[in-house]
Structure formats: structure tokens, C-alpha cells
Amino acid sequence: MRIKPTLLIVEDEPSILRGLTDLFIFHGFDVESEMDGQKGLNRALKGQFSCIILDVMLPSVNGFEIYNAIRLQSQVQPILMLTAKNTEEDIINGLTLGADDYLAKPFSTSELILRVTALIRRSGLSGNDYKLTINDDVSICTQKLIGTSYNKEMRYTRREVTILTYLNQQKKPVSRDELLRKVWGYKSTEQIDTRTVDIHIAKIRKKIEIVPKFPEHLVTLRGEGYQLFCCQS
Template identity: 40%
Template sequence: MARILIVEDEPAMQIGLKDNLEFDGYSVEVASDGQTGLDKILTNEYDLVVLDVMLPSLSGFDVCKQARKEGNDTPIILLTARGEEIDKVLGLELGADDYMTKPFSVRELLARIKANLRRSSKSQSSNSDTIKIGNLQIQFDAYKAYTQSNEEVKLSHKEFEILKYLHENKGKVVSRYDLLENIWGYEDDQPTTRTVDNFIARLRHKVEVDHNSPEVILTVHGSGYKMIV
């Protein structure tokens, strides 16, 4: 039974989400403010976190940022009443795995939860070998990355998934829409192709000798990206 944490300060929303997730067969815990949510994330093991952005004490963005900074890679779905593109980009760049804008249907949320749990489980059950990608040695199953001098490099859950997908398709052109669909689970241009570009730029700082002249993750203008290893 998957264990899910809901961090939500609106009592009606918290109760409604908890009841629906438990009805769907999940084990559910709740927190009503950001600091309590962060403490639970860092001291317990969850399969997924549903995290509101507007919270007392710490915002959902801050909770996500701190959790990733501490090396916690539990999948996180952000919930917010905001709809601006900049908020979506910020949340995903801070390490969130998915993003839903209120109001939303419970059915859609359950579908997103199942998709994220499925991707997380698949990632953890494969690719046990150490793979060299540019400057890094990657262990996809353990979500670990090291430099050639064996110093650990922090990558977000999404960064690992993007590297894995590019590696599985090495030598092939992967479009931004391919990445949005296969990494974020969207079938159209959401959250935005700019989000993909921002993640690629961050990865190049970690895998390339010179991120301004990439030799591992190449841009194919008008098409997408291609990994050469």
C-alpha cells in the first residue's frame, strides 16, 4: 500500500483529499502547515507528497526546496490556486515532479498520483549499473551521481529522469514534447517547453566540461536534444 502525505491548510480540502485517497486504497497522513510537512517528509518515508503552495510557516515552494536540498527525492505534486506560468516553472525547477492548479477534479489528481508512483517505481527497479555520462558517474536505481573524483553531485528527481530518458534514447533526437509527455506525463505543451530548456541548462552545468560548448547533450535546432556518450 503506497503511503502518501498531504500538506494542506484548508480543512475541507484536507479532509476531502484524505477521504478520496484512502477510498482509493492509499495510506494517508496529513499536515496543516509547511514546517510540519517538511519535518514529516524528512523524518518519515512516503511514496508521494501532495503539497499545497500557499501554506502557513513555510510555503510549498520552500518545503520542496528544502526537501530536495536535504537529498529527499520523494515524488512531489504541487497544488495551488495560482495559474501563472512563472509559478509552474518555479515549482518544477525547485524539484517538484508535477503541478496541479485549483480547482481540479479528484479523478485527475488520482491519475497524476498513479502516474508518478508508476514512474518512480519503474525508475527504482531498473538500471542498477553505474553509467558514465559526461563528467558524472550515474546510478539511476539509487538516484546517485558522482564526479570522476567520487564526490557526490546533487541532482533532483526530475534531473535523474531526464538524464535517464536521454540516455535510453542516446544518439536519437528527443523533442521537448517527448520529454514533457514522458517525464511530466503531459500530452501537450504543458507546463511549457521553456521548463524543459531550463532543466537541460542546469544539467549541462553538471555533466559538461564546458556548459557553453556542450558535447554530451546537444541542441538540435528546431527539433530538440540529443545525447552523445
């Protein structure tokens, strides 16, 4: 018997919560939900979920606070954040915290399904842990999502490691569209905001570069895309 993916939705708007619950049940998910931030946090920390969808604006405890608490327990739990706001600051805030994905209201239900499905599919990293070596001072354990960078311990999100691993495999420039298809798992990228890619790249540079504004390893090649240069892998 095929095991259903399990989803926790923490959303305080009743109509949206009902709609999302029905949507994901229809698509074969087992769904649990909470409307209060503290109750959502308690359930998130006690359960095992294929993915957690967090609204940012919640009573008692907001989505960012819930996210931080989850990350103290698990670095690999897939998390998608929802917000009614669509400003650059909010997007950067959500992704800087390390959320695997971010979607602003109002959103397309088909896009939400695609994003959650892609998160779950890519969360099951398989195979043995291996070390991705950027240079003599920067290396990453790809399964444990931790590494060292210039004598400092560094934690990575699954998405960041997947981006680095894919770029390392390609050995050539990779466009934003290709990253969205191969790393995020989107079949079509026409309606996808490419700022998501840029924000993730900026976050990675802060972890692997001495001077992020002048990258030596994760570089942008104008008109071609991003390329990762490693001393070995």
C-alpha cells in the same frame, strides 16, 4: 494482499484538503494530512510516504522550506508541489529546487491523479546501480542520484536521472511529447504544459555542461527534440 500507496497532503485550505483526501482514498490510497507547515514537515520527516503533495503557501513554514528539509533527509522521496500562483517565476522556482512535479491551482483532479500515480510508479527504480558516463569528467550513479561533474559532486533528482537514462537509451532525438509520455507517464499530452520539460532540460544542462547556454551533450535539434550525446554508457 496489495499494499496501498501512502500519501501525505500538506494543504491549508480545508475544502481543498477534504476534496483531495476523499479523491485519493477513493482511488485506493492511504492518506495522511496536515494543514500547518511545521506539522506537515514533522510528519514528512517521520513517516514513509509513496508521495508527498505540498502546497506552497502554508502557515508557519512554506512548501519550499518543507521541500528543502525533506531533501536534506532524502533525495528520492517523490514530491509534487501545488500553488495558487501560475507564473513562470513560481514554476521555475519549484522545479529548480528539484520537485518531481508541479501543478498550479485550479487543476484537474484527473490530471493530479495521473501525475501522482506516474510519480509513484517511476519512483521504484529497480535493478543494480550503474554509472551513466556523459564524458570523462561527468558521470552519474543512477540509483544513488549522485555524480561528479568537472571535479564537483553533483546531486540529481530522480526525474533528471530518468530523463538522462531514457535519452541515452534512445540514441536519437526525442520530442517533448515523447518525454512526457515515456518519462512523466502521461497517456495524453494535449493539456500538459511542455515548459515542465524545458525547465528540467535547463536544470540538467547546468549540471552536465561546461557552458549550459551552448550545450555539447544534451542538445536541441530544431524540429526534432532533444538528444543526449555521451562518450560511453
